[in-house]
Amino acid sequence: MSQVLQKLRLPLPRTISEATRTTGAGHALSLHGWIRSVRHQKKLSFVHLTDGQADIQVTLSPELARGLSTGTSVRVDGSLAHHPRTQTIEVRGTHTHIYGTAPGDTYPMQKKEHGSEHLRDNAHLRTRTSQIGHVVKLRHHLTRCLLEWFHDNSFTLVQPPVITSSDCEGAGEAFQVVAGAGRGNEAKEQQQPDYHHHQQPPFFSHPAFLTVSTQLHLEAVAGAFARVFSLSPTFRAEPSQTSRHLAEFWMLEAEISFVESVDSLTSVVEHSIKSAVGGLDPSLVKSDSLYLEKEWGQITYTEAVQLLRERHSVSPFHHPPTWGASLQSEHERYLAEEVCESPVFITHYPASIKPFYMRANDDGLTVACFDLLVPGIGELAGGSLREERLDVLERNIDHAGLDRGTYNWYLDLRRYGSVPHGGFGVGFERLLSVISGVSNLRDVVLFPRWAGRCNF
Amino acid sequence: MSQVLQKLRLPLPRTISEATRTTGAGHALSLHGWIRSVRHQKKLSFVHLTDGQADIQVTLSPELARGLSTGTSVRVDGSLAHHPRTQTIEVRGTHTHIYGTAPGDTYPMQKKEHGSEHLRDNAHLRTRTSQIGHVVKLRHHLTRCLLEWFHDNSFTLVQPPVITSSDCEGAGEAFQVVAGAGRGNEAKEQQQPDYHHHQQPPFFSHPAFLTVSTQLHLEAVAGAFARVFSLSPTFRAEPSQTSRHLAEFWMLEAEISFVESVDSLTSVVEHSIKSAVGGLDPSLVKSDSLYLEKEWGQITYTEAVQLLRERHSVSPFHHPPTWGASLQSEHERYLAEEVCESPVFITHYPASIKPFYMRANDDGLTVACFDLLVPGIGELAGGSLREERLDVLERNIDHAGLDRGTYNWYLDLRRYGSVPHGGFGVGFERLLSVISGVSNLRDVVLFPRWAGRCNF
Numbered sequence: 001m002s003q004v005l006q007k008l009r010l011p012l013p014r015t016i017s018e019a020t021r022t023t024g025a026g027h028a029l030s031l032h033g034w035i036r037s038v039r040h041q042k043k044l045s046f047v048h049l050t051d052g053q054a055d056i057q058v059t060l061s062p063e064l065a066r067g068l069s070t071g072t073s074v075r076v077d078g079s080l081a082h083h084p085r086t087q088t089i090e091v092r093g094t095h096t097h098i099y100g101t102a103p104g105d106t107y108p109m110q111k112k113e114h115g116s117e118h119l120r121d122n123a124h125l126r127t128r129t130s131q132i133g134h135v136v137k138l139r140h141h142l143t144r145c146l147l148e149w150f151h152d153n154s155f156t157l158v159q160p161p162v163i164t165s166s167d168c169e170g171a172g173e174a175f176q177v178v179a180g181a182g183r184g185n186e187a188k189e190q191q192q193p194d195y196h197h198h199q200q201p202p203f204f205s206h207p208a209f210l211t212v213s214t215q216l217h218l219e220a221v222a223g224a225f226a227r228v229f230s231l232s233p234t235f236r237a238e239p240s241q242t243s244r245h246l247a248e249f250w251m252l253e254a255e256i257s258f259v260e261s262v263d264s265l266t267s268v269v270e271h272s273i274k275s276a277v278g279g280l281d282p283s284l285v286k287s288d289s290l291y292l293e294k295e296w297g298q299i300t301y302t303e304a305v306q307l308l309r310e311r312h313s314v315s316p317f318h319h320p321p322t323w324g325a326s327l328q329s330e331h332e333r334y335l336a337e338e339v340c341e342s343p344v345f346i347t348h349y350p351a352s353i354k355p356f357y358m359r360a361n362d363d364g365l366t367v368a369c370f371d372l373l374v375p376g377i378g379e380l381a382g383g384s385l386r387e388e389r390l391d392v393l394e395r396n397i398d399h400a401g402l403d404r405g406t407y408n409w410y411l412d413l414r415r416y417g418s419v420p421h422g423g424f425g426v427g428f429e430r431l432l433s434v435i436s437g438v439s440n441l442r443d444v445v446l447f448p449r450w451a452g453r454c455n456f
Numbered sequence: 457m458s459q460v461l462q463k464l465r466l467p468l469p470r471t472i473s474e475a476t477r478t479t480g481a482g483h484a485l486s487l488h489g490w491i492r493s494v495r496h497q498k499k500l501s502f503v504h505l506t507d508g509q510a511d512i513q514v515t516l517s518p519e520l521a522r523g524l525s526t527g528t529s530v531r532v533d534g535s536l537a538h539h540p541r542t543q544t545i546e547v548r549g550t551h552t553h554i555y556g557t558a559p560g561d562t563y564p565m566q567k568k569e570h571g572s573e574h575l576r577d578n579a580h581l582r583t584r585t586s587q588i589g590h591v592v593k594l595r596h597h598l599t600r601c602l603l604e605w606f607h608d609n610s611f612t613l614v615q616p617p618v619i620t621s622s623d624c625e626g627a628g629e630a631f632q633v634v635a636g637a638g639r640g641n642e643a644k645e646q647q648q649p650d651y652h653h654h655q656q657p658p659f660f661s662h663p664a665f666l667t668v669s670t671q672l673h674l675e676a677v678a679g680a681f682a683r684v685f686s687l688s689p690t691f692r693a694e695p696s697q698t699s700r701h702l703a704e705f706w707m708l709e710a711e712i713s714f715v716e717s718v719d720s721l722t723s724v725v726e727h728s729i730k731s732a733v734g735g736l737d738p739s740l741v742k743s744d745s746l747y748l749e750k751e752w753g754q755i756t757y758t759e760a761v762q763l764l765r766e767r768h769s770v771s772p773f774h775h776p777p778t779w780g781a782s783l784q785s786e787h788e789r790y791l792a793e794e795v796c797e798s799p800v801f802i803t804h805y806p807a808s809i810k811p812f813y814m815r816a817n818d819d820g821l822t823v824a825c826f827d828l829l830v831p832g833i834g835e836l837a838g839g840s841l842r843e844e845r846l847d848v849l850e851r852n853i854d855h856a857g858l859d860r861g862t863y864n865w866y867l868d869l870r871r872y873g874s875v876p877h878g879g880f881g882v883g884f885e886r887l888l889s890v891i892s893g894v895s896n897l898r899d900v901v902l903f904p905r906w907a908g909r910c911n912f
Contacts, residue, residue, distance in 0.1 A: 010727060011720045012712060015610045015682060032682065032714040034873050051713075052681025053610055073873040075714075099714075100844075100874030107872050124865040125872065127680035136681060140613045144603065154471045154509060157596045161903045162618060162666075162689045163631075163704050165910050175619075175633050175659070177666065179693035203631070203693055203703070204910035210618075210633065217903060217912065224583040225508030225592060226471060226488065233618045233689070237635035237659055247659070248619050256468060257507075258488040258531075258555075264467045271466060388556075409580040409912055416563050416581065417490050417529040418556035447617040447673060454621050454660035456673065456865055 013075075016054040020089055023080045031056065031091060034128065035072045037111045038065060047093070049076065052133060057083070057090040064096050070111045071102025071128065116443060123447050124456055135444050138284045138436055143231065145276035146252060153272075155227040155254065160214035162233060165206060166406070173237045175210040175247075179203030210235035213425060214253050215357075216410055219386060222255035222421055223413050229254040231428065239451040243440040244378065246429060247449040255386075255423035262368050263298075265383050265422050266345045269372060270296050273426070277435060286437035289376045290343060297344035301327075301366065304335055304346050324350050327371075329378060336373040343374045356396040357410075359385035359422070368422070377434050383424025390414040469531075472510040476545055479536045487512065487547060490584065491528045493567050494521060503549075505532065508589060513539070513546040520552050526567045527558025527584065572899060579903050579912055591900050594740050594892055599687065601732035602708060609728075611683040611710065616670035618689060621662060622862070629693045631666040631703075635659030666691035669881060670709050671813075672866055675842060678711035678877055679869050685710040687884065695907040699896040700834065702885060703905040711842075711879035718824050719754075721839050721878050722801045725828060726752050729882070733891060742893035745832045746799060753800035757783075757822065760791055760802050780806050783827075785834060792829040799830045812852040813866075815841035815878070824878070833890050839880025846870040 013032050014022070023029045033051035040046075045065030047058040058076050060068075068074065078093040104110070108122045109129060119126040126132045147157065163177050179202075202208075211217075214230045221228045234251045254272075259265065274292050277285065299307075308321035308331050319328040327335075327346070336344050348366040351358070358367035369384030387393045393414055397404050404411065432444040442448040447456050469488050470478070479485040489507035496502075501521030503514040514532050516524075524530065534549035560566070564578045565585060575582040582588045603613065619633050635658075658664075667673075670686045677684045690707045710728075715721065730748050733741065755763070764777035764787050775784040783791075783802070792800050804822040807814070814823035825840030843849045849870055853860055860867065888900040898904040903912050 010609060011717075011723050012683075013714045018610060032875075034680070050680075053612060053683075071873045073875045099876065100870070100872070102872040108868075109872075124676040124868060125679070127677050128873075133680060136612060136614065136677065139615060140607075143613055143615075144607060147600065147603065151596075151600060153466060154474060156509060156592060157599055158592065158902065159595060159599075159689070159706060161704060161901075161905060161912075163691070163905050163910055164903075164912065166912055173635070175635055177631050178634060179629070179631055203695075203907060204905070205908050206910070208905075208910045220580040220912075221583050221592065221902065223581070224490065224589060227468075227509075233615070235619070239659075248617060250615060258469045261467075267467050412564075412580060414556070416556070416558040416565075417527045417584075419488075419529045420555065445617075446614065446677065447620075449617060449619050449660070449664075451659060452661050454619055454662070454664045456617075456620070456622055456676075 016049070016051045016056050020054075020056065020080060020091075025080055025082055025089075028077070028079050029091070031058070031076045031078075033074065035068055035070055035074060036130070037070055038068050040065065047076075049074070049091075050133075052127075052136070057088075058093050059090060060093040060096065064093055067098060067101070068096070069102060069104050069107075071107045071109060073099040073102075075099070116440060120442060120448065121455075127446060131438075132443065132446075134284070135432065135436060135438060136446070138280075138432060139444075141280055141284060142276060142432065142435065145279040146231065146272065148279075149272050149275045150227075150229045150254070153227070155229045156221075156225045158214075158218060158221050158225075158228045158230050160211070160217035160221075160230055160232060162211055162235075163204075163208050164211045164217070165204070165208055166216050166410075174212050175235050175237045177203075177208045177210060212236055213251065215255070215423060215425065218253055218255040218423065219410070219421070220413060222257050222423070223417060223419070226257040227254070241451060243442065244430070245450065246441050246445065247451065247454075249441070249445070250428035252426040252428050252431075253423065255421060257419045257421040259385070259422045260420045262347050262370055262385060262422070265385070265424055266296075266298060266347070266370055266372075269345075269381055269383065269424055269426065270343075273431065280435070285435055287376075287434065289374055289434045291341075294342050296372075297340035297342055298347065298370075299335075299344065300347050301349045304331075307339055308334065324352060326353050332373045332378050333375075336378075337375045341375070343372055343380070345370045345372050354384070356400040356402065357384075357386050357393070359387045360392060360396075370424075372426075374430075374434055376439075377430055379427075380430050380434065381424055381426040383422060385420065385422035388414055388418045388420050390418065472505070472507045472512050476510075476512065476536060476547075481536055481538055481545075484533070484535050485547070487514070487532045487534075489530065491524055491526055491530060492586070493526055494524050496521065503532075505530070505547075506589075508583075508592070513544075514549050515546060516549040516552065520549055523554060523557070524552070525558060525560050525563075527563045527565060529555040529558075531555070572896060576898060576904065577911075583902060587894075588899065588902075590740070591888065591892060591894060592902070594736075594888060595900075597736055597740060598732060598888065598891065601735040602687065602728065604735075605728050605731045606683075606685045606710070609683070611685045612677075612681045614670075614674060614677050614681075614684045614686050616667070616673040616677075616686055616688060618667055618691075619660075619664050620667045620673070621660070621664055622672050622866070630668050631691050631693045633659075633664045633666060668692055669707065671711070671879060671881065674709055674711040674879065675866070675877070676869060678713050678879070679873060679875070682713040683710070697907060699898065700886070701906065702897050702901065703907065703910075705897070705901070706884035708882040708884050708887075709879065711877060713875045713877040715841070715878045716876045718803050718826055718841060718878070721841070721880055722752075722754060722803070722826055722828075725801075725837055725839065725880055725882065726799075729887065736891070741891055743832075743890065745830055745890045747797075750798050752798055752828075753796035754803065754826075755791075755796075755800065756803050757805045760787075763795055764790065780808060782809050788829045788834050789831075792834075793831045797831070799828055799836070801826045801828050810840070812856040812858065813840075813842050813849070815843045816848060816852075826880075828882075830886075830890055832895075833886055835883075836886050836890065837880055837882040839878060841876065841878035844870055844874045844876050846874065 077095040372381040533551040828837040
């Protein structure tokens with residue numbers, strides 16, 4: 001095959017990186033890209049050229065630089081040179097070809113810094129800015145690093161369904177999926193989806209939703225492949241307007257069979273994130289809220305509540321900490337930022353505030369689970385051992401007021417070849433936010449969706 | 457950081473592959489997995505053990521093998537041995553621990569071969585069979601090989617939105633996404649989504665759909681990053697019941713800036729697929745319908761119609777081939793299977809049967825596009841140069857009876873820094889089908905969705 005592939009050298013113009021890597025100083029090359037900025041001096045113009053992946057400085061005579069402005073797409077012919085002072089490379093342009101202009105009076109992405117809201121309103125153009133371009137690169141490289149870590153550690157990548165008839169109970173409200181209202185059918189667009197009235201049958205035979213977590217489906221595959229993971233879009237129809245919630249977001253989720261302790265799960269979380277982030281080019285890592293060099297903290301929920309109550313008696317929280325109640329944002333921040341000064345795993349929460357599938361501890365009160373709290377961002381990940389005992393799981397379903405029939409297939413996983421197992425989910429945008437230092441999740445996805453907003 | 461990571465050796469039981477790779481012959485090891493089959497002989501029982509990723513034969517005394525059957529989950533302690541005849545490795549078990557049984561009278565995944573429909577009805581268990589397990593492995597490895605090829609060739613991975621207010625016009629009917637009917641809210645579940653009547657506001661400010669193609673959003677990013685790609689779920693609300701269509705499927709899509717010919721695009725398609733498939737372990741490749749060793753064919757639509765008409769005059773097709781009409785399945789099969797005996801790119805279709813965004817050729821009749829037809833499967837990929845000229849694109853939108861306002865952001869990409877560019881989409885399940893030889897697409901996704909069917 002190599003012979004055939006040899007012939008198939010890609011007939012694409014070389015990227016800036018490819019061209020500069022393979023061209024010697026003084027030799028000719030052509031570059032294609034967009035102009036990020038132009039600075040005119042008397043005898044020379046300095047053009048900052050980018051093709052997204054790489055940037056380079058191009059020097060041009062004032063004549064050649066005429067008509068070039070931020071956003072213009074060009075081909076530059078010239079020769080590669082080493083910049084005498086900085087020893088970086090640059091290109092001395094001898095010819096330019098303009099593909100498309102970007103008139104300065106209307107182009108929404110000028111050189112000046114833009115407000116976040118302006119950038120979000122122009123999400124179709126904002127990847128051209130260095131700040132959002134940085135996020136694009138980070139998503140690419142972090143995805144690769146994570147996939148490689150999981151592959152190297154014997155995990156199999158699974159692509160679970162987005163449309164589901166199950167939901168991961170307790171994870172929040174789900175979007176519903178209906179047919180018959182597509183743009184492709186103008187007549188139907190005026191009809192409302194109305195399968196409840198049975199005037200037209202649903203597209204699927206019963207209500208279908210967008211997945212809120214791939215966990216249940218991953219567990220099914222973990223009954224055949226001992227280590228599985230997914231990096232997939234998930235959805236919550238929550239009306240939240242905070243900077244920490246999106247209606248569509250990505251989750252890294254993993255399920256591991258033959259695991260019998262929460263410590264094993266937290267180790268996988270800590271190891272995978274540290275390794276993946278450690279594998280990134282340092283220029284992509286803007287903050288070390290992850291404290292890569294430090295061992296992360298781990299305390300039980302009961303210990304956490306004790307610590308919070310001690311602090312509360314000295315300097316009261318807004319919400320008094322109480323065993324049996326969820327930890328509030330102010331509590332989580334105190335534990336991560338002041339007690340541990342690092343990410344911290346809080347383990348063994350009360351069963352009463354956690355979903356039915358988490359494995360009961362012998363104390364009869366708590367479940368074998370964890371949340372990972374990170375300074376500055378709060379909850380980054382969560383996971384648990386999953387209840388693998390059929391009778392206990394059935395009791396949990398009844399106790400939660402759920403229908404056993406709905407979960408019959410999930411119960412089958414315990415009826416046949418059940419194994420002790422557990423898993424976790426990491427909020428991918430939150431991880432990107434921690435690494436990039438971009439605090440608003442609406443700016444670490446390219447086209448953010450939240451309540452009231454689904455542009456483009 | 458390496459010191460911290462050193463301490464963090466994963467506290468997981470070793471997989472079969474990890475354990476056998478690091479254990480010398482005659483040395484002790486423990487394996488965890490599921491029993492695929494048991495064969496009892498007088499003095500020894502032969503157990504086929506798997507953890508999904510790897511398989512191994514375990515020999516046990518009849519006493520130790522008691523109670524083991526297909527589907528049972530076990531830990532086996534024993535020692536590694538080289539099988540005297542075959543020189544393969546096996547394990548001589550000295551102790552077994554059963555985690556979960558799989559009673560032979562009810563377990564739906566017995567050793568015998570199951571019909572496809574039975575397996576689909578038990579999609580939560582079918583990854584335990586060797587045939588579907590094979591598909592799981594193939595998806596994992598093919599995904600990795602494709603990501604690596606695109607990364608190595610300077611493409612940036614983009615994760616475009618699943619929920620969209622745009623649609624890739626002409627690609628088919630879209631599912632609509634509505635809120636307020638999630639399981640999490642029983643009261644609301646009885647309400648029908650009815651934003652058309654404005655009794656309750658839509659979750660987003662206007663109708664939202666599941667994406668039918670990531671192309672338009674990828675094009676936006678390709679205006680900043682010259683080479684981008686995605687491997688993402690896409691959706692069609694089509695009532696098709698054929699083995700070649702799914703309501704939810706994955707697409708590999710790419711957009712490339714500064715490209716000016718269809719040949720460049722077809723080269724990228726041919727090179728990426730051949731390289732990725734060539735990088736797979738040969739045990740994963742069941743068919744060579746892709747003719748990896750052979751250069752793929754390429755003819756124009758006009759030439760194709762000429763060839764079809766010649767054949768039609770001798771041995772008539774059911775649908776007479778006509779210039780200006782879409783190629784029928786029987787035409788496509790003839791071209792790929794009989795004329796070319798290899799995958800073949802058909803280029804430059806009539807503008808009248810293609811979407812508005814494809815770039816017009818100078819002949820005024822055809823557009824710069826291609827379909828890739830593959831023996832046995834039909835259309836595997838399609839792509840085109842995208843119309844980068846603002847005035848031509850506006851005319852196309854008008855001509856197609858579409859609303860310029862809807863596509864205003866897409867037109868912006870031509871208003872500011874427009875470049876010649878093109879892209880393509882490959883049906884990921886169709887590619888998996890060609891490689892695996894599994895002809896029904898419902899069996900190359902783990903939880904298939906089609907009209908009338910969304911189980912699990």
